Amino acid sequence: MEFALTDEQVMIADTVRAFFAENATSERTRAAMEGVGIDRDLWAAFAGELGLAGIGIPEGFGGAGLGMVELAVVAEAAGAQVAALPLLGHAMLAQALVRGGAQAQKEQWLPRLAAGEVIATVSWNAAFEVNDGAVSGTIAHLPHGAIAEVLLLHAAGQVWLVDLAGEGVRRTAHVTMDQTRPLATVTLDAAPAEMLENGAAAIDGLQAAGWICLAAEALGGAQASLGRTVEYAKERVQFGRPIGSFQAYKHRLADMMVEIEQARSAVYWAACAVDEEAGEAALALHAAKAFCAETYRMCAGNMVQLHGGIGFTWEHDAHIFFKRARSIATLYGDSQWHREQVAHLVMGDPA
Amino acid sequence: MKLGFSKADEAFRSECAAWLQAQMAGPFADIRGIPNLVSEIERRREWEQELAAHKWSCIGWPEQWGGRGATLAQQVIFAEEYARAGAPGRINHIGVELAGPTILAFGTEEQKARFLPGIAAGTAIWCQGYSEPNAGSDLANVRSKARLEGDEWVVNGQKVWTSLAHFSDWIFVIARSQEGSKGPKGLTFLMMEMDQPGIEVRPIRQMNGEAEFNETFLTDARCPVDSLIGTPGDGWRVAMGLLAFERGVSTLAQQMGFRNELDGIIAAARANGKDRDPVIRQRVAEAEIGLRLMRYGALRMLSKADHSAIDGAALTYKIQWATWRRNLGELAMDVLGQDGEIAPGAEYEWPMLPNLFLFSRSDTIYGGTNQIQRNLIAERGLGLPKEPRGDL
Numbered sequence A: 001m002e003f004a005l006t007d008e009q010v011m012i013a014d015t016v017r018a019f020f021a022e023n024a025t026s027e028r029t030r031a032a033m034e035g036v037g038i039d040r041d042l043w044a045a046f047a048g049e050l051g052l053a054g055i056g057i058p059e060g061f062g063g064a065g066l067g068m069v070e071l072a073v074v075a076e077a078a079g080a081q082v083a084a085l086p087l088l089g090h091a092m093l094a095q096a097l098v099r100g101g102a103q104a105q106k107e108q109w110l111p112r113l114a115a116g117e118v119i120a121t122v123s124w125n126a127a128f129e130v131n132d133g134a135v136s137g138t139i140a141h142l143p144h145g146a147i148a149e150v151l152l153l154h155a156a157g158q159v160w161l162v163d164l165a166g167e168g169v170r171r172t173a174h175v176t177m178d179q180t181r182p183l184a185t186v187t188l189d190a191a192p193a194e195m196l197e198n199g200a201a202a203i204d205g206l207q208a209a210g211w212i213c214l215a216a217e218a219l220g221g222a223q224a225s226l227g228r229t230v231e232y233a234k235e236r237v238q239f240g241r242p243i244g245s246f247q248a249y250k251h252r253l254a255d256m257m258v259e260i261e262q263a264r265s266a267v268y269w270a271a272c273a274v275d276e277e278a279g280e281a282a283l284a285l286h287a288a289k290a291f292c293a294e295t296y297r298m299c300a301g302n303m304v305q306l307h308g309g310i311g312f313t314w315e316h317d318a319h320i321f322f323k324r325a326r327s328i329a330t331l332y333g334d335s336q337w338h339r340e341q342v343a344h345l346v347m348g349d350p351a
Numbered sequence B: 001m002k003l004g005f006s007k008a009d010e011a012f013r014s015e016c017a018a019w020l021q022a023q024m025a026g027p028f029a030d031i032r033g034i035p036n037l038v039s040e041i042e043r044r045r046e047w048e049q050e051l052a053a054h055k056w057s058c059i060g061w062p063e064q065w066g067g068r069g070a071t072l073a074q075q076v077i078f079a080e081e082y083a084r085a086g087a088p089g090r091i092n093h094i095g096v097e098l099a100g101p102t103i104l105a106f107g108t109e110e111q112k113a114r115f116l117p118g119i120a121a122g123t124a125i126w127c128q129g130y131s132e133p134n135a136g137s138d139l140a141n142v143r144s145k146a147r148l149e150g151d152e153w154v155v156n157g158q159k160v161w162t163s164l165a166h167f168s169d170w171i172f173v174i175a176r177s178q179e180g181s182k183g184p185k186g187l188t189f190l191m192m193e194m195d196q197p198g199i200e201v202r203p204i205r206q207m208n209g210e211a212e213f214n215e216t217f218l219t220d221a222r223c224p225v226d227s228l229i230g231t232p233g234d235g236w237r238v239a240m241g242l243l244a245f246e247r248g249v250s251t252l253a254q255q256m257g258f259r260n261e262l263d264g265i266i267a268a269a270r271a272n273g274k275d276r277d278p279v280i281r282q283r284v285a286e287a288e289i290g291l292r293l294m295r296y297g298a299l300r301m302l303s304k305a306d307h308s309a310i311d312g313a314a315l316t317y318k319i320q321w322a323t324w325r326r327n328l329g330e331l332a333m334d335v336l337g338q339d340g341e342i343a344p345g346a347e348y349e350w351p352m353l354p355n356l357f358l359f360s361r362s363d364t365i366y367g368g369t370n371q372i373q374r375n376l377i378a379e380r381g382l383g384l385p386k387e388p389r390g391d392l
Helices: A007-023 A026-034 A040-047 A068-080 A087-100 A103-114 A199-235 A247-275 A281-306 A308-312 A318-330 A335-347 B007-025 B041-053 B072-084 B093-106 B109-121 B235-246 B250-272 B278-307 B312-341 B352-363 B370-381
Strands: A120-122 A129-131 A134-143 A150-155 A158-163 A169-173 A183-195 B126-129 B145-149 B152-160 B170-176 B187-193 B199-204 B213-224
Touching: A007 A040, A007 A068, A026 A040, A026 A318, A068 A087, A068 A199, A068 A247, A087 A103, A087 A120, A087 A150, A087 A199, A120 A134, A134 A150, A150 A199, A158 A199, A199 A247, A199 A281, A199 A318, A247 A281, A247 B278, A247 B312, A247 B370, A281 A308, A281 A318, A281 A335, A281 B278, A308 A318, A335 B250, A335 B278, B007 B072, B041 B109, B072 B250, B072 B278, B093 B109, B093 B126, B093 B170, B093 B235, B126 B213, B145 B170, B152 B170, B152 B187, B170 B213, B170 B235, B187 B213, B187 B235, B250 B278, B250 B312, B250 B352, B278 B312, B312 B352, B312 B370
Parallel strands: A120 A150, B126 B170
Antiparallel strands: A129 A134, A134 A183, A150 A158, A158 A183, A169 A183, B145 B152, B152 B213, B170 B187, B199 B213
């Protein structure tokens, strides 16, 4: 029975937690929110000094090897600080290539991804047309889409890579509720595109990476929401007592912990299942995305409520967590959709 | 980090699964899948003894005392296979999982020799005498009194919610041995034989019609002086050490029972068309997710216990499964509709799913209510300050 982080994984976790706590500060995240939603210095240090952009990329392509458990460890720590990083699209593109790219495609892209040189964005349910290797369509709701260099499109078992610096690309950046992951619409008019060799495998890879990344970010964010609220509950005094001594207050914090512990099991169950190619991987991924997103929403919402008026201000960080929780819940399939996938897996389709 | 078990552990799984399935298909087929703990008691005593004869009754105990010294992983596997084979709930689970481990941890060598063989052999069935009419959530408020009279302890008081007392051979109680003491101080942990004039058991009929719990009246009930575990006045520490055993491996077996209930709901939904209802599908998915997370939560907890102490996360397990199962009962009735509200026969007796709906209302109460669990999680798990105590 080894369903616990190994010593090496604990070391990675300690390193990334310390890195994000020191560098992904509220000030720097807020500066990124005023700009394009990415702290480029943070990303450069993450990829360069720590070499963590190479997680999940084979060493033969300049990566660090490792797998989804390590990706989850990293995303959890990033999520705990709501770090303004392009990790999500990066992980999805990397896994699409690792699983479904041709050798030449891997050689072209993976070393650059491992070095953190590429910012990617990935569509969900996009409608587009392909004619002679050129893509046309309006692709909405792309995270970091305004500054991404590469767009990954998928439909009907095929995956296409579009160079967003190329011709036939028009972008519209949107003021977005979660400013750490602003959305854009990209309009493609016969933009040159490259198809990945094995579309089905690439889709499996990008979905697994995306859902694990989001679920783990949600876990980290939920845990941080709880931790910060617990600290506040011990300090803030009303009616002559710390407010954390009141049952009406502490029971909500206890409920958060109950959900978070399950969310932790969900993230690492899904990550292990993908790494071990277990038969229950699909179930685990849908379960993890739905459960962790809902846990984060509950915890971030409680964080606002339990801080009282200060929790509603722009100055306090609660809203940054609250908005990230919202955007995670909606991205790449909402919780209802994921639960329906679980229902399909356990009870089939109704006659 | 890995999901699965080692090859050696999987070989152990095959071994115990084969034995259990053979028993449940053959000599003990008549008690396969019995849902409650109160029927077919004589057959189930025989089953306990059959388990013992093949050294399956208390595999986690040391070999010296009838166990196999099994690793945690092996205990988990046995628990899963036990439930998968449809073997009936262990009528001596209190003896095997609570009394025995407590005696192993706190008892003298003489006490081990006196009590453990009976538990291991399945011939001594145990129950637990903790709660009292005024000591429920506030368990330390026990008022039963114990006094030394010659070479005997004499106990007077009333215990309540004593599961399985009506057919148990032994009971362990906490009683106040220091006159005027309050709360956790001054309590003493005693092991008493049930078959004596000083102990009277009255079954309590529950809302599902069954009677698993009892009131137990102690009127000059007696036990020899060396039936005390620990020292006089030190009973709270012993009792709390024992509660920690409650959150053990048995949770995995319990989950296999939950699996059976959820499968029953899915089958019922398919049969009556509720599987087309998108809201029901969402709720089934939530239940499925919750059950899976329970399993991996338990494995996570036990994987840690292999290497270090069980941490605060283990505190969340009770409220998690109890709340999950209560919700499952509601889902069961929403799937069954009015058919679920009609008993199949002339008696007030319910099949699995309606019984789940009623019985699961006790899950969020016994062993520490959800409200008490939240206090424990907040105070021990999160380090929040305690609510000031009243003095009424």
